[in-house]
Amino acid sequence: MKKVCVFLCVSVAEKGSIMNRKSHWESIYSTKNPTQVSWYQQRPEVSLEMIERTKVGKAANIIDIGGGASTLADHLLAMGFARVTVLDISMAAIRAAQERLGPKAEAVEWIEADITEAVLPARSFDLWHDRAVFHFLIEEKDRRKYVEQATHALKDAGHLILAAFASDGPTRCSGLDVVRYTPEALQEEMGGAFELMETTRETHLTPSGSEQRFIYCRFRKR
Template identity: 50%
Template sequence: MAEHWDRFYATRDPAELSWWQPHLTCSLRLIEEAGLPRDSSIIDVGGGNSTLVDDLLARGYERITVLDLSAAALDQAKRRLGEKAAKVTWIAGDVTSLSLPAQAFDLWHDRAVFHFLVSPERRRQYLDNLRRALKPGGHLIIATFAETGPTKCSGLPVVRYGVDELARVVGAEFKLVKSLREEHLTPAGATQDFIYAHFVFCGR
C-alpha cells in the first residue's frame, strides 16, 4: 500500500492531487476550537505533504507529529518546511499496525485516512491504536467522505459515513462535540462531500 501512495506523490505535483487544499480550513477551525495549550501534543494521521503542519507551527503549536504511509509525501513536506522540519516528529508507517506510545497525544487529527479502511479488522486495529495513544480527555478530529461523497479515491474503494454512523463506529468512549460538512473542490474541478467530526475521548 505504501508503494501505491509513494507513486502518487512521486509522479504528481502536490496541487494536482485530488485531496489537496492550500489550507485545511475546517481542520484548523476545529483544532483551534478545542482550546488546547500551544505545548499540547498533536498527531496528524495521514498528514502526508499537507500544509496543516505549516499552519500549526505558524500558530505556535510546539509538539507536532506527522504520520503517513508514504515516506515520499513526508519528504516533500520536510523540504517545504526547510529548517522548521526539525521541530516536527515524522513517522513513516501504517497507523493500523505500528506501535504508538500510550497516552502520548492530546489531539489526534485524521483527514481522509479512516474512510480507506474498508475492512472491519483494519478499522478495529486503527481504533485500538487511537484509544491507546490518545490521552483521556483528549480530542479526536476526523474527516471522511460523507454519504454523498465518492465511492472511490485514487483508485481505491472507500467507506462513506454520516455523522451518526461515524460516531457509532468510533465507539461510545468518544463523545461527539461538533460536526461540519464541507464541499471540497478538487484541483480537477470535481466536488467531494466531506464530514468533519470533533470528539472528546472519555477513556476506556
C-alpha cells in the first residue's frame, strides 16, 4: 500500500488540540459502520457533477480532503481518474475505505494527517475536494492554515470544491460544533487567491432520514 510520510512541527498546545480532534474521529470510525454515519452517501452525486464540470482530464491529480470512508474515490477510479489521493485525520476511516476498495485501494494515495498540519507537495494538485471538513474548523487560525494549504498545494488555475453546511443547515455534526456558510462567506474565507465559479445547494438525507442542507462552492485558483 502506498503511504505518504507526514512530519508535523507544532507547539505543545496545538499538538494537544490536534490529538483531541484525531481521537474524536478515530473513536467515531472505530465504533460506527461507515454506511450509518450521518454524512454517508452511496454516490456523491453533487461532488461528481461539479468535478465533471471542471473538465479536468483523467490524468488530473485529485485530492479529497477529509475523504474518510467516502465512496468518492471509488467513483473517481471507476470514471477513469488515475491519480486520486485521500487525506484524513483518522486511520480507522482510511482502513474502512481501503477494505471496501480491496485491491483497487492500491491505486489511491492515502495520507493520514490533519489538514491544518499536513506537509503537502507544492503546486501538485489539479483539484481539491472537501465535503464536510472545513466547516469543523471553528477557530480562525485553523481556517487560515487550511487556506494556506490549499493555496500551496494546488496548481495555478487549479480547482477547489468545498461543501459545507449551509446557513440553514445543522449547527452541529458528529457531536462537534460547525460553522455554517453562505457562498459569500465561503468566498470571504478563501480570500483573493480564489475566484468563485459556481455554487449549488443540496439537501442531504441522512441514513436515519433527517435532512441536512449543504452548499457546494467551486473555486478556481487565480
